[in-house]
Amino acid sequence: MEKGLFHDLYKRLNTLDVRSYSPDQLSGLLHGYLTVYSMVRVYPWLEADFGLPVDIHERAKAIARVFLGQLGNKDVPVDTRAGYVADVMDVYQVYSDLGYLDSGVDAAYGILSSRDNGRIALPCRTPNVCRLLCNCYYFAGDEECGELAGRLVTEALGYIRGSDRGDLLAWWDAICLYDDTVGAMKLSQVEQERLDGERARLRVSVEREEDAMIERxxxxxxxxxxxxxxxxxxxxxxREFERCNGKK
Structure with missing residues (x-):
């Protein structure tokens, strides 16, 4: 049932002009396209269902260009801009265009403004800022950003355990990104095992909330x-990509 819904939704969204969306509605669409792009690259026979990788890329880049136009807009709340910047940097991971990366890194450090002592000042402690820190660690090798991202993840896991599930899905994406980028390089075996356990427990709640969203x-x-x-x-x-990977 989910597979049919996904294919129908993919066809429907493909007919729409991304410029008809407000930028804050485009992050899910961008990451959906990046996931489909990766899926088709791994399983080329899926081109029959989803089209050529180059065409999927063009859709993702069209969204990234919308975000690029908002990076310097100070009328946009800083947390929202942090999300746009992180999304632009995410595009670089599957489309190695240094223009996207350079624009993203410059905008990131404009948001993570330094104090007089040279240390980074976080504008807020949100999933978007956590994603931004992870990308600065990954792309710029910024150790301080990696450490700060780890603190935000620890804080988030703490209040999620305390039944405060606000922004659960957004934090899930940030935690997974942290694990894949920072955690893989910085965490000890004991710390990594602890994070793996936290993710396994949290995944149940995440899937429940995702199911509720799909039903709505x-x-x-x-x-x-x-x-x-x-x-x-x-x-x-x-989920479709995970299902395909399960067939390997």
């Missing part, structure tokens, strides 16, 4: 707003 989308039908549609698209794309 189904019930809304054509009345579902764009933000819900793009968020569900990303969830279903990730």
């Amino acid at each position: 989308f189904r019930q809304a039908g054509v009345d579902a707003d764009a933000g819900m549609a793009t968020g569900v698209f990303y969830i279903l794309a990730r």
